[in-house]
Amino acid sequence: MEIYDSAEEEEEHEQFVRWFREAWPYLWAHRGCTFVIIISGEVESNPYYLNLLLKDIAFLHHLGITFVLIPATNIEIHKPLADRGKKTRFVGPYIVTDSETLDASKEEAGWICSNIEAVLSARPSISNIRRRHGRDNSRLHDVDVSAASGNFVAAKRRGVVTGVDYGETGEVKKVDVRRIRERLDCGDCIVLLHNIGYSSSGEALNYNTYEVGTTFSLAIEADKLIYIMDGPILNDKCLIQFLTVEEAEAEADMGRVERVHLLDGIKGGVLLLELFKRDEVGTMVVSDVYQGTRMATESDFSRVRELIQASGELVRRSDEELLEMTLLDCFVVERESQIVACAALVSFSEEKCGEVASFAVSSDCRR
Numbered sequence: 215m216e217i218y219d220s221a222e223e224e225e226e227h228e229q230f231v232r233w234f235r236e237a238w239p240y241l242w243a244h245r246g247c248t249f250v251i252i253i254s255g256e257v258e259s260n261p262y263y264l265n266l267l268l269k270d271i272a273f274l275h276h277l278g279i280t281f282v283l284i285p286a287t288n289i290e291i292h293k294p295l296a297d298r299g300k301k302t303r304f305v306g307p308y309i310v311t312d313s314e315t316l317d318a319s320k321e322e323a324g325w326i327c328s329n330i331e332a333v334l335s336a337r338p339s340i341s342n343i344r345r346r347h348g349r350d351n352s353r354l355h356d357v358d359v360s361a362a363s364g365n366f367v368a369a370k371r372r373g374v375v376t377g378v379d380y381g382e383t384g385e386v387k388k389v390d391v392r393r394i395r396e397r398l399d400c401g402d403c404i405v406l407l408h409n410i411g412y413s414s415s416g417e418a419l420n421y422n423t424y425e426v427g428t429t430f431s432l433a434i435e436a437d438k439l440i441y442i443m444d445g446p447i448l449n450d451k452c453l454i455q456f457l458t459v460e461e462a463e464a465e466a467d468m469g470r471v472e473r474v475h476l477l478d479g480i481k482g483g484v485l486l487l488e489l490f491k492r493d494e495v496g497t498m499v500v501s502d503v504y505q506g507t508r509m510a511t512e513s514d515f516s517r518v519r520e521l522i523q524a525s526g527e528l529v530r531r532s533d534e535e536l537l538e539m540t541l542l543d544c545f546v547v548e549r550e551s552q553i554v555a556c557a558a559l560v561s562f563s564e565e566k567c568g569e570v571a572s573f574a575v576s577s578d579c580r581r
Contacts (some may be wrong), residue, residue, distance in 0.1 A: 237490045241490075247437040248282070248436045249437060251271070251442060252285075252440070252441050253283065253285045264330075274280075275359050282398070282406075284426055285423070290325070291318050294318040294322065298318070304515070309420065309422075310378070311380065314432055331406070334404065335358055336358060360403040363406045365513040367411045367430070370385055371383070383422075383577070384420060386426055386429045387413075388576060440485070441477065445480065446497070475498055477495070484496065506548055508546060512537075514540060514553060515537055517546075518540050518574075521553070524576075543571075544558045554576040557574070558572045560571075
């Protein structure tokens with residue numbers, strides 16, 4: 215047996231350690247946060263994509279992130295209705311619910327939640343870690359992640375709107391924030407919701423999954439609302455990384471949640487890539503300023519100097535020269551309150567021209 219690692223193994227180990235160190239700021243930033251995730255019917259109905267997503271969610275749960283999962287049933291409901299000789303009828307984003315549609319929705323909601331609970335219960339393989347836990351392996355056979363569900367959302371009938379009777383379709387009336395927070399704050403479980411709500415008179419109503427997600431996020435003051443979709447949002451085959459709230463309303467009902475992520479659930483590891491890489495792989499919708507350009511201030515001096523020194527190819531300047539330039543001519547680009555780029559525009563009034571100087575971009579943001 216060789217005592218020392220080969221060059222390939224050493225490089226692999228260095229890359230492994232480097233990844234953990236690079237991920238640490240994000241692990242720290244997300245720990246203790248609450249994310250509401252809406253899983254589209256297209257992703258939920260595909261066991262392969264759903265299982266990969268749920269395993270990543272279980273992993274992040276153990277890192278200290280709390281989750282509320284809301285799976286949609288708009289795809290799975292078609293088959294039981296077809297077996298009954300019926301078709302689903304939608305008016306805008308709302309389904310028109312008669313008694314047969316409600317029965318089918320209940321069946322599919324129960325079936326979907328049962329599948330999700332089964333996947334969350336499965337622990338990771340212990341073949342490679344058993345030897346590190348000595349003889350007592352009892353905890354390795356516990357359920358991995360517990361799921362808590364219940365009548366957390368009070369509903370009311372949508373009724374007749376613009377001449378359309380929506381039947382037993384409901385709208386969110388109230389969210390029981392206290393009981394939900396009790397389950398999330400204990401840190402032991404993930405809250406799992408479905409598309410069936412209950413009125414104060416005890417009747418079951420079928421409501422819109424996406425409306426529940428946005429209302430729920432606002433009620434519990436979630437840090438992020440994440441839509442897992444069946445593809446990316448593209449413009450001329452290029453990923454759109456940012457949307458304003460107004461633009462996003464064409465894609466989904468965003469409500470007034472400050473940070474919304476639209477992710478391609480078909481892409482493996484999309485949730486991890488979105489949360490732990492500086493340049494995300496999905497589309498972010500923001501109501502505040504996520505990235506912008508402004509004039510530099512004196513407090514930006516140390517970060518501007520750091521960016522310029524890291525470039526290694528710019529004209530060397532003394533701290534006095536650099537401070538003067540920072541205060542008079544320098545612009546910075548901020549992303550998530552971190553300066554990621556800088557440049558100075560030095561004007562020459564007599565020559566009627568200008569010069570771009572000290573242009574530097576963080577290595578994490580270069581293409």
